[in-house]
Amino acid sequence: MVKTKEENTENKILEAAKRIFQQKGLFGARMQEIADEAGINKALLHYYFRSKDLLFEAVFxxxxxxxxxxxxxxxxxxxxxxxxxxxxxxxxxxxxxxxxxxxxxxxxxxxxxxxxxxxxxxxxxxxxxxxxxxxxxxxxxxxxxxxxxxxxxxxxxxxxxxxxxxxxxxxxxxxxxxxxxxxxxxxxxxxxxxxxxxxxxxxxx
Amino acid sequence: MVKTKEENTENKILEAAKRIFQQKGLFGARMQEIADEAGINKALLHYYFRSKDLLFEAVFxxxxxxxxxxxxxxxxxxxxxxxxxxxxxxxxxxxxxxxxxxxxxxxxxxxxxxxxxxxxxxxxxxxxxxxxxxxxxxxxxxxxxxxxxxxxxxxxxxxxxxxxxxxxxxxxxxxxxxxxxxxxxxxxxxxxxxxxxxxxxxxxx
DNA sequence: ACATTTGTTAACCAAATGGTTAAACTTTAT
DNA sequence: ATAAAGTTTAACCATTTGGTTAACAAATGT
Incomplete structure (x- = not known):
């Protein structure tokens, strides 16, 4: 089954990260919070974006x-x-x-x-x-x-x-x-x- | 010996906290960093301002x-x-x-x-x-x-x-x-x- | 059918961080 | 002089946090 762009995991992460980072900034945001917002396991954030800094850079x-x-x-x-x-x-x-x-x-x-x-x-x-x-x-x-x-x-x-x-x-x-x-x-x-x-x-x- | 207003500890803390908080924000600032900037022990921050939030509020x-x-x-x-x-x-x-x-x-x-x-x-x-x-x-x-x-x-x-x-x-x-x-x-x-x-x-x- | 790659999770870890404590040092009051 | 109060420090603590690991599940290729 092919996932649409909107619901694939990488995109869900990016959208969640956007919402959290934009409201709380780099230091105010928590990786766990972003994972929860995206509805996935925290380890997946690192699987797709390696580190908080890189995820942030993508959003920014x-x-x-x-x-x-x-x-x-x-x-x-x-x-x-x-x-x-x-x-x-x-x-x-x-x-x-x-x-x-x-x-x-x-x-x-x-x-x-x-x-x-x-x-x-x-x-x-x-x-x-x-x-x-x-x-x-x-x-x-x-x-x-x-x-x-x-x-x-x-x-x-x-x-x-x-x-x-x-x-x-x-x-x-x-x-x-x-x-x-x-x-x-x-x-x-x-x-x-x-x-x-x-x-x-x-x-x- | 009476300390002048500029060099009493409470004021040194406030000035240091201002510099750090204004550059890095509440979440980006570290209590240790503020203590170092003020040239004092970290425990003194809590002695004078009780918590990071209260110190921040004073600065803000x-x-x-x-x-x-x-x-x-x-x-x-x-x-x-x-x-x-x-x-x-x-x-x-x-x-x-x-x-x-x-x-x-x-x-x-x-x-x-x-x-x-x-x-x-x-x-x-x-x-x-x-x-x-x-x-x-x-x-x-x-x-x-x-x-x-x-x-x-x-x-x-x-x-x-x-x-x-x-x-x-x-x-x-x-x-x-x-x-x-x-x-x-x-x-x-x-x-x-x-x-x-x-x-x-x-x-x- | 089955091996390999890709995606996902729970449990775990080391470092960092805000905060506390108890003892020591200074100043002030008597 | 000395007790009391105020100030300062080093060491410590519990929790949070970013990040890792190893095992498991789902696709994918052959």
Whole structure:
């Protein structure tokens, strides 16, 4: 009997490991807990992934792999700037709503061990700013947008999209939002962020 | 012989615990490591703070206590909006430059255990948005700024100020910045963020 | 049919870890 | 001077944890 991809053991482990690692981090997660979550014997974790570190690396690499392409889309496509800015929030927020633990997980572990990135950077899996930079320069000389560095604009776009998911516990309390209120706030940001940014950089006639 | 506050044992422990916990988190930190960092015997940690959890709580409470007042300043002072926005970045970035691990630490642990916040919220240590909300409404009816909710503006201000410190490892790679380059980028943001926000919300004549 | 490889489990192990204890040393009070 | 209280340490302990082993079961190939 052939097992479907969803129910084969290796995949069950990976999915379980994702859930546990993303919520508790490398050190907070227990191998036994992951085995229980996957509904299998603990020894199987080692049979398939050899060690906790390697299992973690598999989960982490996959997590980064999910976040990177959407950034690449912003930086290296030929669409008009306004279109790209308007669509990245829509995309990113929809995506992060489905994976709310991801930003915390990725950035926490990245800070703990920036080595992960160096590896990926060398594999050139990570996009650069050159494309966006050219696009901005063009718009600036045309007088369409104010002078702004690609670096700072990029940092702003990422900040506005990602931080609300990382800061959610604090933001919920300060804005006195219920879970539904906060979800509505986030939903609103799909268009609000782009308007905010375009307002900030557009030169008014 | 009277010991100064800086060199008494309890304080040495707290300072050491801060350094270790902020870099490695609750589960990543080892009591022995904290003892070594403080230059004392491990049993002393328990003598002064009873358990790892309580020591952690002391460090964490202090960390939140450092970040909250500056937010309060933004939300509940009578200064003009533009002045407040221009000064919070200056203040916050200067502060975070001195405590670069703080945002990661605080938000990671807050996501792991939001209970901490509930406790502080009940103590009314956390500022609310009412003051800012009134100030915005006033400016909106005067036609000075575009209609914008206090919640969204607040989220944006915090995002733009705090995220760069959380996302630093990724941002450094994508922007291809050396440590000095990145520090310069951050420094630039002390004024850049305020300009960006004021541009975004000001109504041009 | 049967041997070989692959997958799975229960039991086990050594190291690490948070925490305790009892004794020694210091400071303070009388 | 000396007792009491506070501080510090080395040695110890129970538990948890990542990882291993050896035996068993299920597929797979011939």
């Amino acid at each position: 690499t996959q997590a980064i792999g999910m976040m990177a392409p959407k950034i690449d889309n912003l930086l290296n496509s030929d669409m008009p700037l306004e279109y790209k800015i308007k669509h990245i929030s829509e995309q990113y927020i929809t995506f992060l709503n489905k994976h709310p633990y991801l930003p915390n997980f990725v950035f926490h572990e990245l800070n703990r061990n920036p080595k992960f990135l160096e590896k990926m950077a060398l594999q050139e899996k990570l996009p650069g700013l050159d494309g966006l930079k050219r696009q901005l320069d063009q718009l600036i000389v045309e007088g369409k947008i104010i002078p702004i560095s690609a670096e700072q604009l990029f940092i702003n776009i990422l900040s506005l999209n990602i931080f609300p998911f990382i800061g959610k516990p604090l933001l919920k309390v300060v804005t006195k939002s219920s879970e539904e209120d906060f979800e509505a706030l986030i939903e609103e940001r799909k268009v609000f962020i782009a308007d905010f940014i375009m307002n900030a950089i557009t030169v008014k006639s | 409470t202090q960390a939140i206590g450092m970040m909250a007042p500056k937010i309060d300043n933004l939300l509940n002072s009578d200064m003009p909006l533009e002045y407040k926005i221009k000064h919070i970045s200056e203040q916050y970035i200067t502060f975070l430059n001195k405590h670069p691990y703080l945002p990661n630490f605080v938000f990671h642990e807050l996501n792991r255990n939001p209970k901490f916040l509930e406790k502080m919220a009940l103590q009314e240590k956390l500022p609310g948005l009412d003051g800012l909300k009134r100030q915005l409404d006033q400016l909106i009816v005067e036609g000075k700024i575009i209609p914008i909710s206090a919640e969204q503006l607040f989220i944006n201000i915090l995002s733009l100020n705090i995220f760069p410190f959380i996302g630093k490892p990724l941002l450094k790679v994508v922007t291809k910045s050396s440590e000095e380059d990145f520090e310069a980028l951050i420094e630039e943001r002390k004024v850049f963020i305020a300009d960006f926000i004021m541009n975004a919300i000001t109504v041009k004549s």
